[in-house]
Amino acid sequence: MNVRRLALHEKDAEMPDGSLTKAEKIDFGACRAVTMTCVSEIGWASNDGLMQDIAAGGGVAASQWHMPWREENARGSCSLLEIECLDGSRRRLLIDSGWNLDYMRARFAATGVDKLLRAGEIEAVFLTHEHMDHLFGLQAVLELKPDITIFVLSTFSDDACRFIAGADVPEARARNDAPHEGELIRLEPGRVHALMPGLAAVGFDLPIILGIEGEQSLYVRIEGKGLVGVTGCGHHTVERIMAFARDHLTDGTQVYGLYGGLHLAPFGPLAPEKEAIIRDMGKYRLKRIACNHCTGLPAVKLMIDLGYPVVRGSGCDGSISDLYVGNGDSVIFD
Numbered sequence: 619m620n621v622r623r624l625a626l627h628e629k630d631a632e633m634p635d636g637s638l639t640k641a642e643k644i645d646f647g648a649c650r651a652v653t654m655t656c657v658s659e660i661g662w663a664s665n666d667g668l669m670q671d672i673a674a675g676g677g678v679a680a681s682q683w684h685m686p687w688r689e690e691n692a693r694g695s696c697s698l699l700e701i702e703c704l705d706g707s708r709r710r711l712l713i714d715s716g717w718n719l720d721y722m723r724a725r726f727a728a729t730g731v732d733k734l735l736r737a738g739e740i741e742a743v744f745l746t747h748e749h750m751d752h753l754f755g756l757q758a759v760l761e762l763k764p765d766i767t768i769f770v771l772s773t774f775s776d777d778a779c780r781f782i783a784g785a786d787v788p789e790a791r792a793r794n795d796a797p798h799e800g801e802l803i804r805l806e807p808g809r810v811h812a813l814m815p816g817l818a819a820v821g822f823d824l825p826i827i828l829g830i831e832g833e834q835s836l837y838v839r840i841e842g843k844g845l846v847g848v849t850g851c852g853h854h855t856v857e858r859i860m861a862f863a864r865d866h867l868t869d870g871t872q873v874y875g876l877y878g879g880l881h882l883a884p885f886g887p888l889a890p891e892k893e894a895i896i897r898d899m900g901k902y903r904l905k906r907i908a909c910n911h912c913t914g915l916p917a918v919k920l921m922i923d924l925g926y927p928v929v930r931g932s933g934c935d936g937s938i939s940d941l942y943v944g945n946g947d948s949v950i951f952d
């Protein structure tokens with residue numbers, strides 16, 4: 619895949635610390651529409667089981683690569699992004715690769731992702747961050763398409779890169795018996811990387827629980843409409859997603875849609891500070907919120923109570939509610 623790193627005019631593109639200025643907005647082109655299909659949004663089966671594993675591994679500040687994750691509790695986060703280009707052609711990316719291998723194989727079969735991968739109709743895997751529920755299922759992708767291009771953030775750990783290359787990590791019960799044979803593209807945080815017209819990747823460098831660093835997300839620019847933000851877990855917060863668009867992207871004040879995890883109530887109850895974030899989200903005047911995964915059901919319910927335009931789903935295939943876009947559901951932003 620051809621990736622262009624877009625910047626402003628060379629002389630005023632960057633501050634001395636390497637960050638982008640707000641002087642001018644970056645134009646990464648536009649597309650006609652994007653369809654997001656939720657392959658799986660369930661990170662794990664039981665919160666209690668997950669918490670027990672984290673405690674056994676040393677707590678949330680310890681590394682996920684040294685935790686005795688129980689395989690039977692693992693599920694995984696993965697979505698299919700399909701861009702409709704201005705010329706009518708369609709281009710696809712897989713967002714993350716889930717966790718439990720057998721579960722992901724079943725989800726790929728149920729959503730047709732297996733056939734698309736085999737046929738080479740998915741151009742790349744975009745790994746938002748290296749959390750186990752987004753990465754450890756990579757073998758299920760690579761056994762169908764070992765030479766697929768993979769995008770990671772340059773902050774990915776050596777453990778993660780070795781795992782992608784085919785290393786097993788028995789301590790974390792993570793296995794990859796299908797070594798990656800394609801191109802591994804490491805994107806720098808704080809930049810705008812145009813993956814195709816109307817689709818840009820932006821990485822956010824921040825420490826995240828379980829000892830990992832950084833998360834990247836996507837912006838889709840729909841011609842005549844504005845931007846859609848696409849996240850994995852959204853550890854970098856909706857505030858930063860919106861602020862980056864506003865400060866650095868063409869149409870950045872017109873973010874009208876969100877898809878993915880917003881990390882508001884990932885383990886059950888909604889904390890007061892997260893409730894405040896949700897109430898504050900009203901100022902963005904979003905028109906379509908397709909949040910799932912670590913957004914958490916209590917957070918989704920509050921958004922609905924507040925009258926936010928939450929896209930509903932079917933509640934099928936393992937997702938626990940029809941209040942949001944869940945497993946097997948699709949949403950179109952056009």
Ligand SMILES: [Fe+2]
Binds near residue numbers: 695851879
């Ligand atoms: Fe997650």
Ligand SMILES: [Fe+2]
Binds near residue numbers: 749851
């Ligand atoms: Fe995460």
